[in-house]
Amino acid sequence: MAGFVEVAFSLPLERTFTYSCDTTPQPGCRVIAPFGGRSLHGVAVATHHDAPQGYQVKPLERVLDEEPLLTPQLLELGRWMAGMYFASWGECLGTMIPNAKEERRVPSLGGGDPEPNPVPITPSAAQASAIRCITEGSSGGTAGRYFLYGVTGSxxxxxxxQSAEHILAQGRGIIYLVPEIALTHQVAEMLKSRFGDTAAILHSRMTPSQRLGEWRRIRRGEARMVIGARSAVFAPVQHLGLIILDEEHEGAYKAGDRPRYHARQIAMKRCSSEQATLIMGSATPSVEAKHLMDTGGLQALHLPERISGGGMPALEIVDMRREKESLSQQLRTEIQETLQSGRQVILFLNRRGFSHFFHCRSCGYEMHCPHCSVGLTLHKHRGRMVCHYCGYTTRPIDVCPACKSLDVGYSGFGTEHIEDEVRRHFPQASIDRLDTDSAGRKGVVERILGDFRSGKTDILLGTQMVAKGLNFPGLHLVGIVLADTGLHMPDFRAAERTFTLITQVAGRAGRYHPDGRVLIQTYQPDNPVIRQAAAGDVEGFYRTEIDVRRMTGFPPFSRMIRLVVRGKQEQSVRNAADELSARLHSGGRFPGECMGPSECPLGKIAGNYRMQILLRSRSGGDIHTRLSQVLPGFKLPRGLHLEIDVDPIQLL
Structure with a gap:
């Protein structure tokens, strides 16, 4: 039937646009429409029969979907996101849906056997208590928010x-979120044995066609459980009953591009709107989540002990100030003993590449990226110096370009450097490396983790990818090569990140045997954060950190919005940031704190100069309202950009 349709485009435009159509698409369908001399994909958000007055309406070019991809609840969620994160409705809807014309099925999780094959597991007393609390609280459609707070391996x-089984038995659907794509496969395999082919996978490494195929399967109700990383929180699950958010502390749940949403906030909003249960879990909750548990905003369910015959590993600090190599004598000795006993080792370093930076010992020159305010990292296997922010590369040098001295060197160390050192000390060992560089090719992550889990690999070196939710039966020793990385970053979350990373990496050891060992190498052996991590004093760390946050007024005792103005011309960026600050202060006292403008800690990235303004207040609503009042009248000069980050997780 002929009519008119309102279309939202994934563009930074606040309004929708009206088109005529012979067959009116349902709200939630994708369409192609003419826009500014181009043909753009958009989403139909409303239909009507009245022609708009005052201008000629163009016709739609094509309707891509017979049935809506987005439910009415997701359309409304997109509208809420637009207001929450200062983005357009179309941008938020575009973030949700796969961008593909044709669908392609992902191979069945069931491996050809659609019948579930449940593994009978008798829960421990603590597990049974948690399951009972969740299932009794979630019965009858009552919404609940729970946090599984337990040691690693509990x-x-x-x-x-088991909570998911209860929800499925009620005829409702489930979204199961994990922070990393690398974990999706592991979780999917577990679900295959428990639930058969009722699960679907959604993550960014799938092709758009594969994502569309899974999306349609979910939308039709063929898949009642969805496993995926951050964006899977938007899955169109029918009769949503439960969202699981595993490893809640992970920064990967925060989107880095507009709209800068946090999957935890979206999960809370969806569960509230659709009367679903939310279960989050971590051994190291974010400080915000821990504060909610302490103040009654989340119901904490404690799992205090390890299962599977394991015990908490013994953690020991190694003082690196007198060591001459990256691997201390004690760590080398314990690696040798572990290998001789037929068991495995993980070495963790939160930096990829070979060395941290080039410097001249004569004049102090350091080799920085010409486009960013960071040093270049040597990648030995590529023979290149690389910027990890913009991707700039150049050849390594052996003469100082400033003073022509030959007395130069490369300081610091990354995973490549450690790999060379490990191979030199343990030439007979089977060694593999898992970082962003080695994991770029399809299937590599699964192959590396599979080889280590099966015992083919003796020593696994890695960055943060080995710190997240992975279980290895043969693992005995974990060596944290340098625990200091990031401890003194100019960010109020630096202590939290350091403590969490040490605890999570250490948590890989001792899951199946009670004699796991963790060595924490550091140049700051007396640092309180490192000492608390080594002692396993989780509660002590949170007490200290929450007291610091309370005194300094940082989250969870305030809400923040970060504004970053960037552009190629430094003075233009400074002028625009000054003008934005002046507008925020105009008309009387600013409702809260307005800090800046000041240069970002990373003042230049990819050739763009960066200035920031931090807005902070106890409630958040007042600064959100003030910014909403100012932005419509604030227009940036051509070539400048404004990034708005609500509740930022880092300030670099």
């Missing part, structure tokens, strides 16, 4: 799965 996954 069986959080089994609580998730």
């Amino acid at each position: 069986g959080k996954t089994e609580v998730f799965l």
Whole structure:
């Protein structure tokens, strides 16, 4: 039937646009429409029969979907996101849906056997108590928010799965979120044995066609459970009953591009709107989540002990100030003993590449990226110096370009450097490396983790990818090569990140045997954060950190919005930031704190100069309202950009 349709485009435009159509698409369908001399994809958000007055309406070019991809609840969620994160409705809807014309099925999780093959597991007393609390609280459609707060290896996954069984038995659907794509496969394999082919996978490494195929399967109700990383929180699950958010502390749940949403906030909003249960879990909750548990905003469910015959590993600090190599004598000795006993080692370093930076010992020159305010990192296997922010590369040098001295060197070390050192000390060992560089090719992550899990690999070196939710039966020793990385970053979350990373990496050891060992190498052996991590004093760390946040007024005792003005011309960026600050202060006292403008800690990235303004207040609503009042009248000069980050997780 002929009519008119309102279309939202994934563009930074606040309004929708009206088109005529012979057959009116349902709201939630994708369409192609003429826009500014181009043909753009958009989403139909409303239909009507009245022609707009005052201008000629163009016709739609094509309707891509017979049935809507987005439910009415997701359309409304997109509208809420637009207001929450200062983005357009179309941008938020575009973030949700796969961008593909044709669908392609992902191979079945069931491996050809659609019948579930449940593994009978008797929960521990703590697990049974948590399951009972969740299932009794979620019965009858009552919404609930729970946090599984337990040591690493305490069986959080089994609580998730038995709670999911309860929700499925009610005829409702489930979204199961993990922070990394690398974990999606591991979780999918577990679900295959428990639930058969009722699960679908959504993550960014799938092709758009594969994502569209899975999306349609979910939308039709063929898949009642969805496993995926951050964007899977938007899955169109029918009769949503439960969202599981595993490893809640992970920064990967925060989107880095507009709209800069946090999957935790979206999960809370969806569960509230659709009367679903939310279960989050971590051994190291974010400080915000821990504060909510302490103040009654989340119901904490404690899992205090390890299962599977394991015990908490013994952690020991190694003082590196007198060591001459990246691997201390003690760590080398314990690696040798572990290998001789037929068991495995993980070495963790939060930096990829070979060396941290080039410097001249004569004049102090350091080799920085010409486009960013950071040093270049040597990647030995590529023979290149690389910027990890913009991707700039250049050849390594052996003469100082400033003073022509030959007395130059490369300081610091990355995973490549450690790999060379490990191979030199342990030439007979089977060694693999897992970082962003080695994991770029399809299937590499699964192959590396599979080889280590099966015992083919003796020593696994890695960055943060080895710190997240992975279980290895043969693992005995974890060596944290340098625990200091990031400890003194100019960010109020630096202590939290350092403590979490040490605790999570250490948590890979001792899951199946009670004699796991963790060595924490550091140049700051007396640092309180490192000492608390080594002592396993989780509660002590949170008490200290929450007291610091309370005194300094940082989250969870305030809400923040970060504004970053960037552009190629430094003075233009400074002038625009000054003008924005003046507008925020105009008309009387600013409702809260307005800090800046000041240069970002990373003042230049990819050739763009960066200035920031931090807005902070106790409630958040007042600064959000003030910014909403100012932005419509604030227009940036051509070539400048404004990034708005609500509740930022980092300030670099």
